Amino acid sequence: MPIETTATVVAEVPDDAELLAVPYDSGLSPAVELHLPVSGLLAHYDAKGEAGEIVEVPVARPGGVGRVLLYGVGDASPRALRTAAAALTRKAKGKDTLTVVTPGGDVAVFVEAALLAAYTYRIGVSGRKPVRRLVLAGADEEPVRRARTVAEAVALARDLANTPASVKDPAWLAERAAEAGVPVEVWDEERLRADGFGGILAVGQGSVRPPRFIQLSYTPDEPAARHVVLVGKGITFDSGGLSLKPTENMKTQKTDMAGGAVVIAVLGALAALKAPVRVTGLVAAAENMPSGTAQRPSDVIKHYGGRTVEVLNTDAEGRLVLADALAYADAHLDPDAVVDIATLTGAITVALGRSMGAVYSSDDALAEQLVTAGQAADDRLWRMPLVEDYAGALESPIADLANVESGSRFGAGSITAALFLREFAGERPWAHLDIAGVGRSTVDEGVLTKGATGFGVRVLLEWLTRS
Ligand code: BES
Ligand code: MN
Ligand code: ZN
Numbered sequence: 001m002p003i004e005t006t007a008t009v010v011a012e013v014p015d016d017a018e019l020l021a022v023p024y025d026s027g028l029s030p031a032v033e034l035h036l037p038v039s040g041l042l043a044h045y046d047a048k049g050e051a052g053e054i055v056e057v058p059v060a061r062p063g064g065v066g067r068v069l070l071y072g073v074g075d076a077s078p079r080a081l082r083t084a085a086a087a088l089t090r091k092a093k094g095k096d097t098l099t100v101v102t103p104g105g106d107v108a109v110f111v112e113a114a115l116l117a118a119y120t121y122r123i124g125v126s127g128r129k130p131v132r133r134l135v136l137a138g139a140d141e142e143p144v145r146r147a148r149t150v151a152e153a154v155a156l157a158r159d160l161a162n163t164p165a166s167v168k169d170p171a172w173l174a175e176r177a178a179e180a181g182v183p184v185e186v187w188d189e190e191r192l193r194a195d196g197f198g199g200i201l202a203v204g205q206g207s208v209r210p211p212r213f214i215q216l217s218y219t220p221d222e223p224a225a226r227h228v229v230l231v232g233k234g235i236t237f238d239s240g241g242l243s244l245k246p247t248e249n250m251k252t253q254k255t256d257m258a259g260g261a262v263v264i265a266v267l268g269a270l271a272a273l274k275a276p277v278r279v280t281g282l283v284a285a286a287e288n289m290p291s292g293t294a295q296r297p298s299d300v301i302k303h304y305g306g307r308t309v310e311v312l313n314t315d316a317e318g319r320l321v322l323a324d325a326l327a328y329a330d331a332h333l334d335p336d337a338v339v340d341i342a343t344l345t346g347a348i349t350v351a352l353g354r355s356m357g358a359v360y361s362s363d364d365a366l367a368e369q370l371v372t373a374g375q376a377a378d379d380r381l382w383r384m385p386l387v388e389d390y391a392g393a394l395e396s397p398i399a400d401l402a403n404v405e406s407g408s409r410f411g412a413g414s415i416t417a418a419l420f421l422r423e424f425a426g427e428r429p430w431a432h433l434d435i436a437g438v439g440r441s442t443v444d445e446g447v448l449t450k451g452a453t454g455f456g457v458r459v460l461l462e463w464l465t466r467s
Helices: 038-044 078-091 107-117 141-162 170-178 189-195 198-204 258-273 318-332 347-352 364-377 388-394 413-425 457-466
Strands: 006-010 019-024 054-061 064-072 097-101 133-137 184-187 212-218 227-238 278-288 299-302 308-311 337-342 357-361 381-383 430-434
Touching (some): 038 054, 054 078, 078 097, 078 107, 170 184, 170 212, 170 227, 189 198, 198 278, 198 299, 198 318, 212 318, 227 258, 258 337, 278 318, 308 318, 318 413, 337 364, 337 413, 347 357, 357 364, 364 430, 364 457
Parallel strands (some): 006 133, 227 278, 337 430, 357 381
Antiparallel strands (some): 054 064, 212 278
């Protein structure tokens, strides 16, 4: 569901605020005058002024008791503001209105984090609702508007990925893309066959729900200086196919279209923000299922553009659908840069864990831009190497490439997957984001909620709109 919490701005703190949040710094002094012995209270509760600290004080109000939430903001750095804001909305869960005296520093960062921490995904009626209204006293309108747009885009990406695969198939995903607010073109099975999208077809052929290739186009009103293509992995469920996953690994795989969800959400947000850059989004959508019509380990498929691949493991399906999309972008779209985003390998979770996504790139400048944008936007990326020595892992005796290494001489599962994709990206600046580790959260904490994270929306919007 979209974020249920609204965020509005008022000039002055209203006298009758039932739940009022007031920041204090590490000197333990509050940002506004209060009729409370603030420093005594903070000292009593051993407050230190750290971000995430909240001291709740009941206060007499006409007609009842109100509450003041004294909240620490640490050094007011973006990181501290995110922690403080997320703690506040979590504290106000189930309440009607939280009035917040905004701290110094970046208001957009503060509001974005507050809204993301309020995100919920519920099927049914149980569970406490997030705070209904956030009223920001003394904040500027513009950063609040941007924060809302960005947070809504993250929420959309989370919603799409959290949707059960019983509901979500490739055609459903194409319908959601058509609602993003930009022109959309969809390839059905017949057209995929006619145009030679052999990777997407092979991965989708085991499912009764056929694959789709989805193209979203955002064109700004003014002529744009650059054209970027974003490619998302859109596996609506990854059972592994005939190379079937064990249950433990399979049960998280409804979020295997998280990259595609990010692409859809970003394209919609670019239009809402009137970004001055032309962006084409591509989502390669298929359901990876085992059946009598499924592809077999040892099949040889022909990708868009004619390259052949020996499929040795049907669970390495993401690279197969992405290869078609990358080859299509290279052949038809003439972009200045291509960035793909995919929950591609379990191996990247081993390498970087759940807090950092991986970026691979053939282009140093592009890699640096993405790392910098990730740092600023709180979708942190670590650059990984495209180790040339490992390219031999993907040699096949009968096809142009194999989709996985046969033995274990090279290892490096996330790197070899990136090397596979590179073969299809052409000579243009290209980057690959492996978000398998960061695409899902196992905890409700800070700006994250259990389940899909929407990782990638914030870094891509930051990169596309601010650099
Ligand atoms: N969708 C998975 C990767 C994944 C794993 C995402 C865990 C999120 C959480 C991908 O399609 C996959 O199955 N990768 C294989 C590749 C292997 C067969 C070379 C993997 O990582 O095990
Ligand atoms: Mn797989
Ligand atoms: Zn997958």
